[in-house]
Amino acid sequence: MLYFSRFKMILIWLAVAATVVLAAPNLIPASTLAQLPSWVPKRQMTLGLDLQGGSHILLEMNQNDLIKDRLETTRDEIRTLLRDAKIGYTGLGGTGRTLQVRITDPAQLDAAKKALKTLTDPVAAGLFTGGSIQEMALDDSEPGLLKFTVTDAGIKYRTSTALAQSIEVVERRVNELGTTEPIVQRQGDDRILVQVPGLQDPQRLKEILGQTAKLTFQMVDQSMPVQDALKGRPPAGSTVLYSQDDPPVPYLIENRVIVSGENLVDAQATYNSQNNEPVVSFRFDSKGAARFGQATAQNVGKLFAIILDNQVISAPQIREPILGGTGQISGNFTAQSANDLAVLLRAGALPATLTVIEERTVGPGLGQDSIHAGKVAGIIGSILVVAFMFVAYGFLGFLANIALAVHVAMIVGLLSLLGATLTLPGIAGIVLTIGMAVDSNVLIYERIREERRAGRSVIQAIDTGFSKALATIVDSNVTSLIATVVLFYLGTGPVKGFAITYAIGILTTVFTAFTFTRLLVSIWLRRARPKELPRAPITFVPPGTKIPFMGIRRWTFALSSALSILSVVAFMSVGINYGIDFKGGSLIEVQSKSGDANLADIRGRLSELNIGEVQVQQFGAPNDVLIRVGTQDGGENAEQTVIDKVRGELQDQYDFRRVEVVGPTVSGELAKQGTIAMIVALVGILVYVWFRFEWQFAVGAIVATVHDVVMTLGFFVISGLEFNQSSLAAILTIIGYSLNDTIVVYDRVREDLRKYKRMPLPQLLNNAINETLSRTTLTSVTTSLALLALVLFGGEVIRSFTLAMLFGVVFGTYSSIFIAAPLLILFKLRPQASADEEKPVGGGKAVAT
Structure with a gap:
């Protein structure tokens, strides 16, 4: 056991030397390492967010959005296919995961099934997974009534595809913020983990990640005043949408989309040369430019709306045809909000809403x-x-x-x-x-x-x-x-x-x-x-x-x-004092900007916010305070609202050193x-x-x-x-x-x-x-x-x-x-142990092991 051959000794010392060389860069400042030759090992340990600061955010995709979009697309396809086939129908609509349509003439039922067969055709599941899945299932058990239901396999397929697309969009958005070495990765079937080291403004990151950023250009319906539409019923094919102003302004918008954000190839935050206000300049691809030019040429003098996530950003008048495929989006922008909108538009729209279900931020x-x-x-x-x-x-x-x-x-x-x-x-x-x-x-x-x-x-x-x-x-x-x-x-x-x-x-x-x-x-x-x-x-x-x-x-x-x-x-x-990891809620560590923290004042100010149970306690030094807020009844979004309220109330006097939010799902x-x-x-x-x-x-x-x-x-x-x-x-x-x-x-x-x-x-x-x-x-x-x-x-x-x-x-x-x-x-390891317990020497047999 004590003999070592020369070869073995050399191997051991080489292993020790190698680990010492690999560990040494951690003792040298990064600026010094950068000046050393390229052959010198320079890799240092990656510090976690709790050591270098940053944000850890877990996003969950809303599958209901995907199902809703799939049903809306299917409804449009059914309408188009039946009209092209000249088949009469009525009662096109549905709830949950099912759409139904009634064929008015029973003699045309077989023709309707043939026309709509493409809806139930299998689709390829993927290049590497192989095989195919059926997204929609047809139920024709009731005479004259056709029911199309999104299958479980179809939902899983749509979710997987949308998640992959969402990861790409999220990566683009995070990279646009200029952060270093962000981590964006899939977690489970419908979640995305985002870790951004060294981020100074986690609130901005959440706002950018939380927006679907679905941009559309649609005409304003001027056939009737919007107030009449609010009091009565909007015309067929139009919907009342509100602006982002405070208070919001209603607009009557035609449902038909002229151009969508998918046709954008660039968006940049700039300034209006006339009034020096922040605006967002955009540029369409050739297809989008043609559509936009044709629509503006046909509607000179009318209003068109720029809509982001069902909110009207602005509704300017078309003074002349816009044929160059470029334009500007103006509104009540600040320099940062204009830049954030440009980031969202360049990164593209998310296929479904992403909800923050867990957040851990360290200053x-x-x-x-x-x-x-x-x-x-x-x-x-x-x-x-x-x-x-x-x-x-x-x-x-x-x-x-x-x-x-x-x-x-x-x-x-x-x-x-x-x-x-x-x-x-x-x-x-x-x-x-x-x-x-x-x-x-x-x-x-x-x-x-x-x-x-x-x-x-x-x-x-x-x-x-x-x-x-x-x-x-x-x-x-x-x-x-x-x-x-x-x-x-x-x-x-x-x-x-x-x-x-x-x-x-x-x-x-x-x-x-x-x-x-x-x-x-x-x-x-x-x-x-x-x-x-x-x-x-x-x-x-x-x-x-x-x-x-x-x-x-x-x-x-x-x-x-x-x-x-x-x-x-x-x-x-x-009972045990469960943290937010297991019971949900919010944990916020703040530090007074000057002097000791006033716990009574914090309790009083937070009690007026109507955010439920709040615990305030000193945490280490006299100027450090730990705030715990109980889980909210409104779900995941309500948890994020709590952080916004607390931040707005205390940020003038306190630095936010750590924020952890765990929704009921994750807890x-x-x-x-x-x-x-x-x-x-x-x-x-x-x-x-x-x-x-x-x-x-x-x-x-x-x-x-x-x-x-x-x-x-x-x-x-x-x-x-x-x-x-x-x-x-x-x-x-x-x-x-x-x-x-x-x-x-x-x-x-x-x-x-x-x-x-x-x-x-x-x-x-x-x-x-x-x-x-x-x-x-x-x-x-x-x-x-x-x-x-x-x-x-x-x-x-x-x-x-x-x-x-x-x-x-x-x-x-x-x-x-x-x-x-x-x-x-x-457990009677030796059966006679109890009988021999008092004797100095016993006669029990040993267990062979």
Whole structure:
């Protein structure tokens, strides 16, 4: 185990050097990197929106718009086809997903079906998917009546096509804003995720993304005054539309579209040369120019309307034919609103309305504060862990600290290489892996000490220690990895960022602890040729400790049962403080522009806005305030209206540092995903432990883990901490950590079962726990030190996450000793254990594992 060939040593050092080189650009300012030669690695970690500021917006397509448009198109086709075929009809109309038409002459029914056959013909589903689908289904069961219904497959096809088109439009609109490296990607069947780093004006982004931008040029119907149309009924073929003015002005508009926005090839914000007012200049393609020229030539002296999303922008008079295919749109524009309209027109219209169902916006100031807090917490946590390892293991601790530095460099280097996004929870993941990476070294070093006490030479003890620790390291890290994989696939946003960082940390831990540390130790052995293992300044758990843990198992069972019942009762009666991730609503963090924040004044001003339940509390510094607004009854759009009202009321005195809006649709999905994630993680771990050990071990590990989860939920209830997505990530990580601890104890139990064939199970469990007590204690302390640094210096945003983690580490250590191990007696791992419990030596048979 301690021999390394020259080739293997070179490979290891090359791997370490490569990761250091990949990680180095993150320590160099971007301006300096730009001046270095092109062959120098320059890729840095991508900072998440919570660190560099920006907006995360989730848009949902309105399928009802697509169905409505499809039915309107189908109705026009039916009218045209029947007229061309000279077939009489009546009652053309419909509701929901169905259109119907009655053929007046029964003798023409077959001819009508033949004329309308093209409506039900299959359409190609796609180039790569292959096959075809039927968009419309015909029902002719009622005599003389034809019913056309949009099929489920047709809706799915239309939605998929419209979503692809919408993504292109959204990308064009976002790129027109001049932002850097925006992310626009499909999410699910009818949603689009938009992430724009460094955006200073998220409100403008929402306005641009939320508009369908369907532009049409239509004639104004001047056959009757618009007021008469409002009082009575508009003429056939005309509709009353309103302008964007305040108050809005009504216009009677002909339904016939002269030219639409599809014929635009360019639109630019300019100024009117006569009055210097902002206008939008446009240019049509050849087809649009011909139509527009013909219409204006035929209607000189009449009014025509420029309509955007069923609102009249302006309605100028046609003074002369416009034949050049160019023109101007004038209105009450500002420079920005004219530019935004030009952006919308250049990008094109959306095929359906997109609704904001989730928004998370972080200001650049808060992002810088989070980076600073993360750096401080990381440095302090690292110093505490490094100091503790040196105190606990002396020179071997020094070697472990070198491996720890390489471990961090590997995480940063791999994150940079993969282009992964580093979020604030991701920083927490790095700090946490610093604490947990020590665990593998502790496992190895404790094994080495144990083998040395058993009489082996220094070289033999080190070689055997590494060899025996390998299986335990693999088992303990795989269980953590299972929970992390679940977290990655079922989590979103920052939670997924944490999972990526944590997973990379788990993988690099195995390499640095088992390979790189082993290399450093082998080099030290060859050069120093020690006669004894280095002494540690402090011994935390004396060798030969024999604490009778099993003697008090009934008391610990009773205590844990009582606390678990109390937690469940508190959860059912008092309830947990769910964040907006799970119950919907809005969360707004503001900072006073001058002096301390006036909470009473904020409450008073917001209470007058009629926006429902509002909570206002201090958040960290005296000038920081956190505002929570309950979910609105009006749906997704009402949630966005709340933000507009609060911003309008407070923006003169407060800077908006963070805005999160989660609509009822997303909150319900997140709650469901959280429950599924918990169940999937537990089932995955159960299967793995059952496969590696026996069913008693698997069930015992799950019971102990569920105990830790219940305790953590009780902690959230009693402490009143907000339970959000990050809290869910904390619980899933606690599941992995608790199992990590339990597997270490179980691995020693399995080993002792083979070694001591006739030892009573309680005595064997006591031995196993005492043998691993030093490892359990040291790992718990190092992880707690890293988490404590996050709690104290990591900032308010992740405090609930890190407090839950710290609590879970403490109870995870407790459960692995006082719950997981005693359960093996309860499950009769050795059938005669209860009979032999009081004897110094028993006669039970060992379970073969």
